[in-house]
Amino acid sequence: MKLLITGYSGFVGNSLCEKMCNTHQLHLLGRKDSDCGVVFKSSIDKDSNFSESLTGVDCVIHSAARVHVMNDDSVDPLAEFKAVNTHGTLNLAKQAVQAGVKRFIFVSSIKVNGESTTGRLPFDATDHPVPEDPYGISKVEAEQQLLELGEKTGMEIVIIRPPLVYGEGVKANFASLMRLVAKGLPLPFRLIKNNKRSLVSVYNLVDLIKVCIDHPNAANQVFLASDDHDLSTAEMVALMAKVQNKPNLAIPVPVWCFKLAGKLLGKQAVIDRLTGSLQLDITHTKNTLNWSPPYSVEHGFELAAKSFRKNS
Template structure:
């Protein structure tokens, strides 16, 4: 297939492009800037600049069979934009709708959209994982922009006949991961005592190799058309279990302190880090049985394999940064 991948130089994008090339697809990479490194084997690179309602996609979608739309304004921990809600909407909602309309007009058959579990909210009900049938309840501007984009895409698909598949991943990890997961790996590597030994929450993760495999599988399946899928590696695990698994991948002993979660929540409030603390202590589990049953999909990598690939790569990058 001729596949256009937006955000092709991002964390997920680089892994997806490589996976698609290995499967024999002809991949066109759409990137924001022309000074980025991309995996070998791609058929072409298109520079799109900033994404918004006026982006001209015409020349990029001609002759394309499928589009995988990964490019987005992502969740920002330290927001500096004076009007973040408007900025999220310009890129994630109006920019996505602009691409979908151009794709439909050019005869593209299938658009795969990478949304987020944040469409459902920040915390799953206790003992009850999120399912696709649950009413969306985003809690921040990023989550709302993803949900509005999904609704805009559904409307365009209904009007034009464009095939649409939506993925809502939880935290994605893998070689090159940064943000909170990368910081957690670094703290375990440095042997910093972590106060999560008494935490018994349930959180789902997905290895980037599993996510890209599912996206690639959906491109070849008519069963994926018109569907929204949650995805994960499998059974959720607690923050303490995750730390132990990361330590095993490093052949280290985890340094976990059994501090009561109530005290950790209080500390989060006092230090102004309530949101970060809630993510480490709360549940965010997903049920991905729809994806597995409808597409017959099984994750090709388990948690241990995913962490084994992630931790050495993250460790090497961390050491380079320290040398610099």
């Protein structure tokens, strides 16, 4: 089977290539060189011509995106996100239809559902989308247009919504927290133990994507992805300490102190992510595909720590 992978040089795309390069013919769409397949250099936008890269392809795995950033200084962030995540995605999908591609897998985001499940049940695949930022809006619009295109043309659409993805080479907030734990300093997170957050290791996410390539029940479905083992902030810090062979020196600062500090400093969103919940119910994913995450949370944390030590 021949696959087209976009975003192959990114965090998820790189792991996809490593997993697929020995079992599938790979066409890679992006801007960097790679030894994993045939590279077609192109940007993802509404005007690009993807016909050459789509020749003979059975399934597209579209993981390229303009990614979410905390402090976006673009003049019009929504337009910037939509240019790639919505218009670029639809252009690629339309050309995939013309090329006879059978299935189009879109790596979306749980931000389509919203930002928090504090005080409510976990998100599931049937929830009405409530995106709260330009990134989430661009993703939900892409999802809706893909599903409409699939209905009209018969190309099978598979949508996967992951939460925070971690593993070897992870960056951003996960890496920052791991770096703090590695210093062996007391951290004020011991009492943040009543929240729950879903994560997904890149290894579990790639395994799910691999299943979706040809599973008959995956067609025209939306799947949420996680490790199926949610953690509180306190549990996350404790596990980071364990896999790095560091003492867990977390100290008991009341949660209300964090919330007050967030309000005074104008950092409520940051504190909400630290103290609040974001849970995914992946029952539909497991039942529909007869799939369970094959790797434990500790496995993913250990590999992230190993990579962190190497790079440090």
